[in-house]
Amino acid sequence: MPATLSLPRADGTLEPYRFMGTPIARPATVPVFNRIAYAAAHVVSDPLRDLDPWGRPAIDWETTLAFRHHLWSLGFKIAEAMDTAQRGLGLDWSGAQDLIRRSLAEARTVPGADLACGAGTDHLAPADTRSLDDVIHAYETQVGFVEREGGRSIMMASRALARIAASPDDYRKVYGHILRQTKDKVVLHWLGDMFDPQLGGYWGSQNFETALDTVLSIIEENRAKVEGIKISLLDNACEVALRNRLPEGVICFTGDDFNYAELIEGDGTKYSHALLGIFDAVAPSASKALASLASGDVATFRSVIEPTVPLSRKIFEAPTQYYKAGVVFLAWLNGHQNHFTMPAGMQSARGVLHYADIFRLGDKANVLDKPDLAAERMKAFLVMQGF
Template structure:
C-alpha cells in the first residue's frame, strides 16, 4: 500500500499525495570524493529549555553534534557556524563560540573529520561601527578565537563593513589586514544580498564586474593566505567568471544552491568545489553523487544529484535568507531531531504551502529517508495549520 496524505495546493484546494520516493542506502564506509565538499550545518534548538527563543535561544548540543557525525560519515567536511547555523538570524556570537568550541573538540574524535569555522563581525552591530578599525578589531576577535581553538577560518562577509566602507580600497584594507595576520589559509565568502540584504554593494560596488575586480585584487595581494573563495550569488555565469580568473592554486567553492550540480561537475576543464547549505538537507544524495563522480561515472552523478536541484531552488526561493527553515524542516522529517522549532522562532518564516511543496520535491528526489515517519510528521504539521 502506498503511503498517502492530504496536502494543500497553491490554489488552496487539498489533494491526495502518494509518496513515490526510494530512500538511499548508506555507504558501508566513508566515501571519497574528487571534489572538496563542505556541508554548512544547522543547529538544533532545544524547545524544553528555550524560554527566550528570540533573545537567547537554547541549543540541543547532543543532537547538534550528532548531526555533524551524520555528515562526517557521508564524507563531508563541515562549514561550521555559517549562515546555515543562523548566524545573525538567531545564533549570536556567544552561541557561535560555544558551537565552534564543541565542534572542534568533536572533530578530534572522528578519524579524518575536517571542518572550517565561520568568523565574521556579527558581535559588532553595524550601527555601532565608527571606523574601519572597529571592523578590523571585530574580525580579529573572531578569527583569533577560531585559531586559538585549533580551527581554520572562513572569513564571512561583514554587515558592519558593508555599512561603513566608502570604496573598494576600504575592503582591501580590512581584508588585507586580517589575511596578513592569519595563521593558516583562509576561505573567503562572497555572500550575495539575496541571502542578506544588508550586504548590498559588498566589495564597494553594486555591479558584478567592479566587485569581481576588487575580490581578485584582494586575492592577488594575499595569495599565500587564501585557500579559496565561496561565491553565493545564485548566478552560475558569475561563478564561472570568477572561477576562470582565480590564480592557480586558489579554489572556487560553489555556494550556488540553484546551479550546484553543473558547477561541481564542471565543463571538462574547470570545476567548482562545494560549500553548500543544501548539502545539510540532501547529504545522502550529494554523498552518493560525489562518490559516483570520483569513480568516473558522471551519468550516475547527474542521475542522483539533479533531482535535488528543484528541491533546493524551492528551499532557497525568495526571500532567500529564510532557506534555513527548509533545511531544518527536512532534518525533522528525516528524524534527525524530534521537533520543528528553530532559534528565534525562524520556522514561522515560511508558510504551509511552501512546506508542502518542499515535502513533495523531497519525496521525488528520494530525500525522505524514513517515508512513514516523514508522512506522519507532515500530517502533524498540517493539523497545527488547521488541515485535518
C-alpha cells in the first residue's frame, strides 16, 4: 500500500496525504439482505469510438455490463436506465433502449440477478408538449418497451408533465392512466429539483405537504399497481413523513444520498428500502453493511456504512445533478474501467479539488479497493491537471 500521495489544496499548493483505509473483502457467496437494495449503475463511455460525445456518445457495452455483474455479485439489484444515473448525462432514449435490452438479456444469464428499468418521457421535449395526452403517449412508449422486453418499470418523473400540468388533478390523470394498464407493479419516483431544476413543483405544488397529499392519493387509487415509491429530496424528514403514510404493502425506497444510513436502519418501527446512486461507488461497503443488518449486527452495519456518508455528501454536493462524475471517478480509481471519460464529457462537470476530496474521503470510507492502483491513477490525473 502506498504510504503518501501529494494532493492539491484550495490555495494551489500540494500537501502529503497518508493512506489510512482498509479495502473491504469480497463475500465468498452472494449475500442476503433484509432490505431491497437497488444500485443505479453508471454506463461506461468508449473513448476510442466517441466521435460525437455530446450528441451520440459511444458506450463500452462489455465494461458496462461487467460492472453490473460486480453489483449482482454483491447482492444488489440494478436500477437501469434511470434519469440521473444514465439519462440526462448523454444517454438518450435510443441509447436507453439499447441499455435496457442488453441488461435484461445479461440478467437472464445470472442466477438470482434482478433489475428494474426506468421509464419516462425524456424522448418528448418539454417545449414540444402540447397536452396531457402527449405525456401519456410518451409514458406508454417507454413503459411498453420495458414490458415487451420482459422488464419491470420504474416510472420516472416527467419534465414534460411538470411543464404542462396545471393542477394536481393533471398528475392524477396521467399516472392513473398509465398505472391502470401496466402489466406488473411499478415503482414511482419523486425526484427533487436539486437533481433536476425542471422538476420544481412536481405533483402540482411547491409545498411539500400538498404534494405529499397528491402522490399519496395517486398511490391509494392505484395501490394494486404500485410496488413502492422512491423519494429523492435529500431531506430525511420528508422521507419519513411519506414513509409513515404509505398504505400497507407499498414500499418506501430511499433515494436520499445524504441520509441513507439512518433511513435504511429505520426507527425501530419502520425503515426504508434503497434505490441509490451512491451504491454504485461504495458497493462492497454497502453490501457488507446490509448483510450485517440482515444478520442483526447493527453495530457492524453502522461502522461500515457511516464512513461512506461524508463521501456521498461530497459526491452529491450542489450542483447535485453532476454527481455521476464522482461515481465514475471512483470506478476508474478502483479499476472497473481503464479511463476517466464519461458520456458527453461529463467528467468536466467537477473540478480538480472536488476529485481530490473524493480521493481523501474514499480512502477514509474504505472504498479504494486497490490503493496502489488508485494512487497511480490519481497521480496521472493530477499531472493532466497541471500538478
